[in-house]
Amino acid sequence: MYEILAPSPDGQIVLRTLDSSGLRAGPDTTVPRSDLPGLVARLEASQRPRWVWRTAADWYPRLLASGVTLRRCHDLMLCATLLTNSAYTGAYATSFTSSDDLIEQPGSLPPAAPPQGQGSLFEEEPVHGPSADELERELAAQLRSIADSAHPGRLRLLCAADSAGALVAAEMQAAGIPWDVETHERLLADQLGPRPRGFERPGRLEDKANELRTQLGAPGLNPDSPQELMRALHRAGIEARTTRAWELREFGHAAIPPLLEYKKMARLFAANGWAWLDAWVRDGRFRPEYVVAGVVTGRWASRGGGALQIPKQVRSAVRARPGHKLVVADASQLEPRVLAALARDDAMAAAARDADLYAGIAAAGFGGDRAKAKVALLGAIYGATTGESGRLMPQLTRLYPRAVAFVEQAARDGERGLTVTTHLGRSSPAPSERWQRLQRSTSAEEQRRADAAARDRGRFTRNFVVQGTAAEWAECWIAELRQQLRRLAALGVKGELVYFLHDEVMIHAEEEAAAACADAVQEAATAAKRLLFGDAPVQFPVSIAVVDSYDQAK
DNA sequence: CGTTGCAGCGCG
DNA sequence: AAAGCGCGCTGCAACG
Incomplete structure (x- = not known):
């Protein structure tokens, strides 16, 4: 009705x-x-x-x-x-x-x-x-x-x-997500120094900037300006191409450690510092807005406070209220498992029977090398062509021809300008007019760009089917979980969903209710699998932690 | 002056 | 250790 x-x-x-x-x-x-x-x-x-x-x-x-x-x-x-x-x-x-x-x-x-x-x-x-x-x-x-x-x-x-x-x-x-402002402020003070009064940098951050200026011999440097920073690095003999942290790490210069530390601290200050607390946390709760299907693939987006990017650094501030626990659960290796189900690749599904899918696949065909198995599989889902993951593709193809063929098909379709569709029926957007015009162009230079654009789109559609279907599984998971929590609440067993992040959920539960909530998370995962894939032989294990604060989970 | 794009980094 | 997918947010730099 x-x-x-x-x-x-x-x-x-x-x-x-x-x-x-x-x-x-x-x-x-x-x-x-x-x-x-x-x-x-x-x-x-x-x-x-x-x-x-x-x-x-x-x-x-x-x-x-x-x-x-x-x-x-x-x-x-x-x-x-x-x-x-x-x-x-x-x-x-x-x-x-x-x-x-x-x-x-x-x-x-x-x-x-x-x-x-x-x-x-x-x-x-x-x-x-x-x-x-x-x-x-x-x-x-x-x-x-x-x-x-x-x-x-x-x-x-x-x-x-x-x-x-x-x-x-x-x-x-x-x-809202229960947020302990005191813990957060203590953490800021420890790492950055006391809260500044006006708009200047906090003490420890300014100290770090000065250390960097000394090391580079650049007294007036504003390290927040990529252009200034780049010039100062070059003057000090550091021939960096970009100012990205992982590239800078390669240089042995004495200025690099303070620079990396500065970047880390500056990021905390700008993105999750005192101003963030003032803007987004009220009455001990962080209340972001979730945008359902806000991402093309059907994943959720969020508005306000960067709710889907809570840094590991500040997760200790996400804390259960007195008498409560956080039940934090995430679906283990969701995307590869979704691929096994989508492609009906029973060999891969069999390897995924293991609670650790990568270990299972490593044992089946990568000489037990888990890292290799992981890189190979993620490369297949993301469309890596170069590097180690590109080199491992032939091996993965021999092991799991159906799974690899499935993502390859999605990539070919995307390159040709077709749309692709998730298991439940969410389709990728059609290519833009500009993209289609470029594909029809004839000059050699334009052809080169057209091929590059086609490969880009292929990687997008390749990933779309997997990421999008994983988002469907996850949405069914929380929908089921929500119903179960409502049933539990009717019996006086109280826990409420407070956070959802692609393949992860958090419940804020009364202490006595935590175990029942954990069971509900597990049952909801089983129900979601059945809803999407019936009795296909693929498992979707979830790992669950009952903790006092978010940083204690995994 | 306000707006837009980019680089960089956070998350999955 | 660092390529491949999807995002949001920040500050700087360039644009009109």
Whole structure:
């Protein structure tokens, strides 16, 4: 059963009930905005509908702030995007473009933490957007598109996964990552010195800059300027081509160690220093915004505070509240396992029966050399042509012809300008006009550039099928996990999802609930595998750590 | 002056 | 140890 949520012209809100095939199942209900949370909660409890909206952002943050959580939804915008591009669907036109939603005012402030509890937040700011009729029409078009597609089951699952993702994303933003400001500030003081008053560098960072200036004989140097730094390096006889840390490491000069240390410290100061704490952590929580399917491959992106790049350096500040634990889990070697399943490469799947896939593959054909097996496999997924990983490709091809052929096919398709598609049906974007023009060009110089562009695109599509399908597995994993945590919560066993990072999740759980949450993580992984790949002989083990702070995990 | 692109580094 | 994929954020440098 579907329940459409829409603004009505008179400033109230319309609810429209449809049956499971999308037909009207009764008269509309119109309610004042202030009554919405109560009504939604009642319907959720009695009917358990699939809520239909343009985008979760219109409704769910405010429902959450009123204390209402929902089981499932159909997010028309997310589904419109994937159905429009999917190679599984036929002609399908939608006006539900996501483009206008992506235009954000530059420099906009971080969203305030949703206030808790009382009153209806719908009173303050009305919902804008399509009417119930428009939403109903769009839903019908989407359901038809799915039913008429080459893989209705897969697309239904993908729509459900992205929609569940929209719910989890809003819930995680509302919950926030528990962040211990004191620990973070102590760590900053230890490494950088006391917080500076104005805009100058902190003491230890300035000391390090001076040490560097002395070593280079460049008293006025601003080490943050790549151009100045490059000139100073050259004057000191260091013939670096770039100022990248790993290239500089090769030089034996006495200025290099302080320079590398400076870069490390400067990065901490700029990216995750006091200003970051002020901007992004409130009431002991870091609340980033998650952008479901914000990456072409279907991975999530985030906005605000660099939530998907929390450096190892500061992870000790991610700390469970008193009486709580963090349950941190990650899927082991997710992408190679996805490749084995996608390519139906049973030999590779057999090697992956091992909890350590790389060790299994090393034993099967790399003389037990785990490092070699890893480099070879990642090279196949990323499209490495040179270096060690390029040299190992023939060996990998002999061992796992099906898996290698699968990614090679994706690469060839991309080079020819075709799109490629994940297991559940997310397709890569078509090549740009510019790219296609370049491919048609005739001059020798242009041909050279065209070949290079074709190879670039081949590497992209090669990786797309694997990264994208891995993202689907991971989204099904957290969707399943979310349902299990809701069931546990109903029994008084309390843990909430607070972080998701491609192949990793974090639950903030009451101490007594941690073990049950860990089990739920494992069961959700098994369920996700079954949803995507049925009984294919591939395993997706997860490693789980129950810890007090994030740095203690793995 | 504000905007845009790039280099560099963080994460998976 | 450092090539191949996908991102976000920062400060500097160049552009209009």
